[in-house]
Each structure stands twice: as C-alpha cells, then as structure tokens.
Amino acid sequence: LGDPQNLKCVTHNLHKMLCTWDVSSRGRHGQTDFCYSTNDLTPQVCFKSKERRVEIPIPESSITVTIKSSGTAFATKEFVIHQKDISFFPVTPHILSLTPDFPTSTLNLKWSDNGSVFPYGLDALWQIQILRKESMEVVTQVTYYSKLTHEDTILSWNWTSDIPLECTSHYVKIRCYVNATQFVGPKDWSDWSPAEVIPGKDTEPGESGVFPLDPVVAVGSDLTFCCVHEEDQHITNMSYGSKSYTMMQLSRRSHAIRVLNASVSNSSGTNVVCILENGLEGSVVFVGYAPDIPQNLSCETSNLLTIKCTWKPGRPSGLYGERRTKYSLFERTSGKNISCEVSEASRDHVCGFPVLPDQKTYDFILGVSNPIGQAQSSLLVDITQRVRPNAPEKLTVTGNNSTSIQLRWFINGSFAEIRLLCQIEISSSYSERKLHNVSMPGRKSSTYTAQLNALHPDTEYQLRVRCSAASHFWRWSDWSKGVEQTTSEA
Amino acid sequence: MAAAESPSTALRRRDLCSRGIRLAGKMRADVVDLLDAYVEQQGLDASASVAAVEGVPLAAVERWDEQTGTQRLLENLAAYRAFRALLAQMLEEQREQLGEADVGLGRALAAVLLQVSAFAYHLEELLRLESRGIPGEEEEEDGPPPPPRLSLFEQKLRGLGVLRELAQWAVRSVRDLRQLTKPSPATGAAPGLAESP
Numbered sequence: 001l002g003d004p005q006n007l008k009c010v011t012h013n014l015h016k017m018l019c020t021w022d023v024s025s026r027g028r029h030g031q032t033d034f035c036y037s038t039n040d041l042t043p044q045v046c047f048k049s050k051e052r053r054v055e056i057p058i059p060e061s062s063i064t065v066t067i068k069s070s071g072t073a074f075a076t077k078e079f080v081i082h083q084k085d086i087s088f089f090p091v092t093p094h095i096l097s098l099t100p101d102f103p104t105s106t107l108n109l110k111w112s113d114n115g116s117v118f119p120y121g122l123d124a125l126w127q128i129q130i131l132r133k134e135s136m137e138v139v140t141q142v143t144y145y146s147k148l149t150h151e152d153t154i155l156s157w158n159w160t161s162d163i164p165l166e167c168t169s170h171y172v173k174i175r176c177y178v179n180a181t182q183f184v185g186p187k188d189w190s191d192w193s194p195a196e197v198i199p200g201k202d203t204e205p206g207e208s209g210v211f212p213l214d215p216v217v218a219v220g221s222d223l224t225f226c227c228v229h230e231e232d233q234h235i236t237n238m239s240y241g242s243k244s245y246t247m248m249q250l251s252r253r254s255h256a257i258r259v260l261n262a263s264v265s266n267s268s269g270t271n272v273v274c275i276l277e278n279g280l281e282g283s284v285v286f287v288g289y290a291p292d293i294p295q296n297l298s299c300e301t302s303n304l305l306t307i308k309c310t311w312k313p314g315r316p317s318g319l320y321g322e323r324r325t326k327y328s329l330f331e332r333t334s335g336k337n338i339s340c341e342v343s344e345a346s347r348d349h350v351c352g353f354p355v356l357p358d359q360k361t362y363d364f365i366l367g368v369s370n371p372i373g374q375a376q377s378s379l380l381v382d383i384t385q386r387v388r389p390n391a392p393e394k395l396t397v398t399g400n401n402s403t404s405i406q407l408r409w410f411i412n413g414s415f416a417e418i419r420l421l422c423q424i425e426i427s428s429s430y431s432e433r434k435l436h437n438v439s440m441p442g443r444k445s446s447t448y449t450a451q452l453n454a455l456h457p458d459t460e461y462q463l464r465v466r467c468s469a470a471s472h473f474w475r476w477s478d479w480s481k482g483v484e485q486t487t488s489e490a
Numbered sequence: 491m492a493a494a495e496s497p498s499t500a501l502r503r504r505d506l507c508s509r510g511i512r513l514a515g516k517m518r519a520d521v522v523d524l525l526d527a528y529v530e531q532q533g534l535d536a537s538a539s540v541a542a543v544e545g546v547p548l549a550a551v552e553r554w555d556e557q558t559g560t561q562r563l564l565e566n567l568a569a570y571r572a573f574r575a576l577l578a579q580m581l582e583e584q585r586e587q588l589g590e591a592d593v594g595l596g597r598a599l600a601a602v603l604l605q606v607s608a609f610a611y612h613l614e615e616l617l618r619l620e621s622r623g624i625p626g627e628e629e630e631e632d633g634p635p636p637p638p639r640l641s642l643f644e645q646k647l648r649g650l651g652v653l654r655e656l657a658q659w660a661v662r663s664v665r666d667l668r669q670l671t672k673p674s675p676a677t678g679a680a681p682g683l684a685e686s687p
Contacts, residue, residue, distance in 0.1 A: 214642045241533065267591030271533045271643060280538060282643030320591035343590055 004032065004067035004077045011058055012091045013117035014180055019081075020053045023069045033068040058086060086185040090114070090176045093126070096154060098172050098196040102212070105161045107198065109172055113155050115148035122148045123179040130159060131171040131195065134251050139170075148178065166211035167226035168200040168250040201228045202254035208233075210274050210283040216323055216371035219264050219287055226256035227274030227281055237275045240285075262287045264318040288318035290373025291325045294366050297377040299353075300386040300474060303413030307353040307383055309364065317370050325370040329353050332363040360384050385472035389413055389420070392465045392480035398449065402457035402490045408449045409465055409480055415442025419470035424450060425479070427462040439470045457490035503619055507667045510612050514667065517605040518660030524598045525653045531595050532646045543651035547572050549658035554665075562666040563617050564625060569659050570610040576652045577603040583645055606656070609663070616670075 004021050011017040023032070034054045035046040044066070047054050056063075062082040069075050096110040113124060126144040131137060144157055161170065176190040201207045208229050217223060227238055231252050238247050238257045245257035255274075262270075262285070269284035292314025299309040309329060317325045327340040329351045340351035351366070364379045392409040399406040407424065424436040438450045448467075455461065464482040468475060529536045542548070547569040551557070557565075581599050588596070614624050640648060 209641070210643070266531075266533065267588050268532045268646070269587075269642065271646070273535070273538075273643075279541065280647065282641075282647070284642035284646065321585070321587040321589040324589055 003075045004069050007065060007067065007079045007081070009081055009086045011086055011088045011185075014088060014119065014178075014183055015058060015117070016055050017058050017086050018053060018055050019065070021067060023052065031069075033066075035066045035068075036063045038063050059083060084184045084186075087188065088178075088180060088183050088185055089188040090124075090178050090190040091117075092191040093174045093176045093193050095172065095174060095193055095196045098198060100165045100170075100198045102165055103215070105164050105212070107159045107161065107165070107170060107172065109157045109159070109174070109196075110154055111174060111193075113146055113148060113153045113176075115150055116152045118148045118150065118178060118180075120148070120150040124148050125177040125179065126155070127175050127177075127189065128157060128159075129173045129192070130161075131173070132163075132250075133168050136171055136195070162222075163224040163250070163256060164212045164226060165198055166201040167224070167228070167256055168202055168254050170198045170200070171195040172197075200251070200254065202251045206230075208279075208281060210272050210281045212285075213283050214269075214285070215283075216286045216288065216319065217262060218372050219262065219289055219318070221262050221287070223259040223262050223285065224256050225259070225272045225283065225285075226250060226254050227276075228254050229274070229276055229281070233276045233279070235274060235276055237273075239271075239273050239275075241270045264288060267320045286319055286323055286371075288323070288370070288372055289315055291317055291368040291370055291375045293375040294327075294349075294368055294377040297364070297366055297379045299362065299364060299379060299381050299383070300388050301355060301383055302388055302390045302477075303415075304383070304387065304417070305355050305414050307355055307362065307386075309351050309353065309366065309379075311349050311366060311377065313349050313368075317372070319370050319372070323371050325368060327351060328367045330365045330367060331356075332365065333361065334359060355383060382472075384418055384469070386474050387415075387418060387469035387472075388475040389415070389467045389469075389477040391478035392422070392448075392467055394447075395463070395465055395480040395483050397463075397483055397485045400485055400487055402488045403455050404451055404453045405455060405461065405463070405485050405487065406449065406451045407463065407465065407483075408447050410445075410447045411467060411477075412445055413442075414444045415446075416444050418442045420448070420467050421470040421473070422448065422450065422465055422467040423476070424452065424463060424465045426452060426455075428456070428459050430456055430459050455487050457487050460484060460486040499619060503616065504671050506612065506616050506619065507671045510609065510616070510667045511664050513605065513609050513612060514660045514663040517602065517609060518657055518664075520598070520602050520605065521653055521657045521660060524595075524602055525650075525657060527595055527598060528649060528653055531592055532649065534646060534650055538647070538650065540647050540651040540654070543648045543655075545572060546576060546648075546652055546655050547659070549655060549662045551662070554662075557666075559670050560617075560620070562669065563613055566659075566663050566666055567610060567613040567617065567625070570606050570613065573606050573652065573656050573659070574603065574610060576648075577606060577656075580649050580652065583649075587642065587645075602656075 004023050007019060007021040009017040009019040032049050032052060033046055034049050035044040036056060037044040038059050062080055065079040065081060067077050091114065093111050096112060099108045109128065124146050127141060128144060129141045130139045132139045146155055173192045173195045175192045180187060201211060210225055210227050227235055229235060235247065235255050237244050240257065240259045247255040247257055249255050265285060265287040269286045272283045272285060274281040294311040294313060297309065297311045299307050301307045319325065327342050328337055329340055330337045331353065334356050338351065338353050342349050361382050366377045368375045389411050390413065392411050395407060395409045397405055398408045419439055420442045421437060421439045426434045426436060436452060440448055462482050462484050464479045466476045466479045468477060577599065581603060584596050584599060617624055
C-alpha cells in the first residue's frame, strides 16, 4: 500500500520535463521524496513534494528515479525513465489579439509563437479553427507554418469571412505542434487555446438591421446579407433588388441570404430589404467595377503655363457620387500631386498641371481609384516638345500693296523659351491654296507679324494662320479665323 | 368680434388664396411625378410601408373643421418650412450619393423645393396681410437641428416618406385655402382669419 505509481514525464519546451505520479489511496496525503540520478557516477538529486509533481531537466538518455512516499507506511519505488518515454507537446498558445475589420469581413489574429523556449530553427505548425453561430459550428480549420527563431515572435494571420462579421458571432481557437525531429519521445499537438470571440450584432440587445451596411463590391461577387432582428420578430421576406431569396438561419436573431455573381447596380445602388412583421430594415449595395488602367495618357501644353493631360478611362465603373472613380496626377520629380476634377458624365477626361519653374521634363503618374480598386498609368515627357499653341487670334492685315500683304496676329501663351513656326494659308480664286511657313522667336502673350510677297495685283486673297513649336514639332494649333484682303492694282 | 376687414384687404386675400390654391395644385402634381421617379430611381417598392419619419409634419389633422384661419396658415407655414429643409437635405444627399448620375431627378427635386419655398413665402404674405407676425423667422436662420446620420436605405425611405407626406400636404393646403375664401355664415363677408372656422 502507498506505493508510488504511474510516473509520467512530459515536456513543453524540450529542456525541462514535468514528472507526475500517483500514490495508492492510503498514502495520498503525505509528503514524497523524489530523487533522481542520470547515471551511477553522479550523486542523486532529491526534492520533497506534496503535490506529486516535480520539474527536472530532460536527461540526455535516461534517468533513474526513486520515489519514497512518507504516508502512514513508508514505500519506496524505483523507476527508469528513458527519453523515449517522455512525451512532448507545446504549451497552449496564447492569442494576443483578435481584431475584426467589418468593412472587409476580415479577422486579424495575432499570437506569440513562444519561440524563446525552443532551440533555434524548429518548424512549428499552427492549427487555427474558426467557429460560428451560437452552436459554435466549425467553419474552417487552417494550418499555418512558421519557423521558431529562439525569440518570441508575434505571428499574424488574416481570414476573410464569407458572411459579414456583424451577422453572427465568430470564434477563433489555435493550437500548436512543434516538429522537434531530434526529440525521440512521442510528440503531440498542444491543447486548443481558449476561444476568442467577435460578437455578432445578433448578440447586442436592441440591435437590428441589414448587414453589411451600404457596401461597395465588385461585379461578379458572391454576397451574403443578413437581417438582424429582435428575437420575437418574424421575418416575412428578404429581397435583393426586386428578387426574393431563400433565407438561412444563423441564429435566433439573424437570418441571411446568399446572392451569387452580383451584377452592376444602378446609380442609386441595389436595395437589400428585410421585411419584418412590423418594420422594414435595409441596406444599399453598390456593385461596380474597379477602374481600368487609363489608356493613351497624353500631355501637352498650349501656353507653357499649364500642362493638360488627357486619357481614355476604359470601362465605366458604374459608381457615382462619393463612390465615383477619382483621378490624381502625381509628378515624381517635383513631388507635386494634383487631384483632378473629372465629371463622371463627361466623355473626355482631362487634368491640368502647372508648368513648374525651371522644369522641362515631367515624370507623371496618373492614379485612378474607387472603393473597389485602383490603377495607374505613367508618362515621362519633355513638355517643350509637347507644345500645341492655342489658335492664333485677331489676325489682322496691317498693310498691303499690289504684290504683298502684311499680317499680324496674337497668340496667348508664354513662349519666350522656344521658337514658333507659323503657317499662313493663302487662297485666292487665281491659284490653288498655298502654305507659307514663317519661323520666329516666341514671346510672352504677344503679337507676331509676317509679310507675304510675290502676290498678284488686284486679287482677293483669303488668309488664315496656325502655329506650332519650331523645334520638336508636336501638333499644329487650330487655324485662326480667316481674313480677306485684295491687293491693290499694279 | 373682430372688426370686418376692408374690401381691398379681402380682395387681396382672396387673390392670394386663389393663387395659393393653384400653386398647391401644381406642386402636388409635380410631387406625384417626382415620387414616381424617385421610387423607380431608388429601386424602392412603391407600396413599401414607411414608418413616420422624424421631422416630417403630418398632413392628417384632427378636428380640421374647427381650425381658425390663422391656425391653418400657421400650421401650413410650419409644415412647408420643414419640407423646405427636408428637401434641401434630400438634394444635398442626392448630389453626394449620385453626383451627376441622375441629373433629371436632381432637377425635379430642386424644382419642387423651389415651389415649396414659393408656397411658404405665399403663406407668409397671407399672414402679413392680417398684420400677423411671421413666426419663428429668427430660428429660421439656424434652421432645424441636423437630423441624425442615416444609413443609405434609411435615407431612401425617409425621402419616400417626405414626398408622400408633401403630396398629402398639398391636398390639405388646397382645402385650407379654400376654407379661407369661404364667406362667413354670419356676415356673408369673407371672414378675418381669426374667425374663419
């Protein structure tokens, strides 16, 4: 009687092991002497223990344990523990945080890998369980791999739910397995951690409504909407747009519908309506497209004061108002960022950017974004090679005789740093349309003149002018308004 | 017994009342059209039952027959001021949510808002005619306290409730103004506001 029995040793960290044993009924309340030695040469190490559990280092190979229980009758028992008899499973992992992001229905889990207690470089496996509803049904179980680095590392993992987190409570548990290949004893998973919970709205007193509330999603998404209601309220119908859907019960206060492959919504969104016995709850979902990559991004200037960039937006997003696609023009060299006022309805997309002092080359990034996605296009341009002046104005005949006509016109713009090339179109009933090119130094918002010679006397001429940059031709301006002039008689 | 009003005042009031009746009639027709367009554009069910919307004055009134002319005008004025603020907010939300997506609805909403404002001014004219102070003009500057931020669906339902109630009010206003033009049973002359039941 009172014999120590069932000696078991377990390790959680591959350094120390926790040995526990039983004592038959009569000797249960007395103190015990626990002595061990790794081999015959080393002296025994002894402990007194009332709880019948002792933590000692893991032996290289085996140890001899002597347990003397001092209850009503002294009983001594000897055990030999080999490393293969010691079982190893990590301590239960500790969840540091479980953070919901409701708009994306994503849970972020953070936990410590407790790596400091283990040798460097061991592989660890983590099983993460997601459970749902009051009945805590397992929704998914995922295995996550990590490498222990002999330091406590905070690990992070995200999970996106297929139903909104508001709809019902979500629980997360985690357990660990360390692949200690050198350890010869039996290895096993740790215990599951206590479940961390993100309570659903269906657990909040007085809360009701359809969730998610007013989301923006991509065309083709599969959507789940739930109606949270008071327990005594009966739901008569849940519809998406004009169509009713079969409901799934998530809890006593939460019912859901599943909409597959959502199509683009109209401008005011698609209503998700939950009709209750004495009330109406609803949400509005906006289904649209992420912005396309802008095509044909092109930038030019008409006055070397403002740069005008244009592009083809691609497929309309189907989103309007505060959810519309927004554009910004970022110039890398100067770091200047301009948000563009682009109206949804207008066909042409234009954005202005100031010509900066002492900067000719512009490294543009056109950024496009809406709640569903973003895209960008880039363009590197020397703006002095992208001059397309405004149409010349106030074309005037300033003088003439029988064979020549002097012209003057005005061009708005700051062209002092470039030469201009202007082309005068000369038409008359006498001869075919002729083009007369003239080049001149550019100036700042100035008038320019030219003289046409070798004309026919007493002849009516129609004249108009257009201009461009003389070097690095880019595009002609529009033609000026025409003028008519008759040369004098010879 | 209030002193009988001068013939010119009575004539002026009858003129204002009949013009008010025409304005209310036109407003009602426009509100009904707007309501149809709104229901369609917002993807709502025309038959949806909408709980009483906070801040929307109810057209239904008990003992309508017993109201004095002044009460009628004052209640009408308070109602259309409230509608002016509600419609202005609807217009703001419309721009915020839809931008330029549905310019037609925005214009129709703005047109009704204009009519409501004009009708409110018309009612003030009638009250001034009776040398009655225009109530609450000082508070008007600050306007009603901003309503709580509603979800988009709640905004849609509120809009539905506002337009439905405005259509009812336009009908009531016609009846109220007609009531003001009725001759008083005793004198046979059109009654001063205070007297007219």
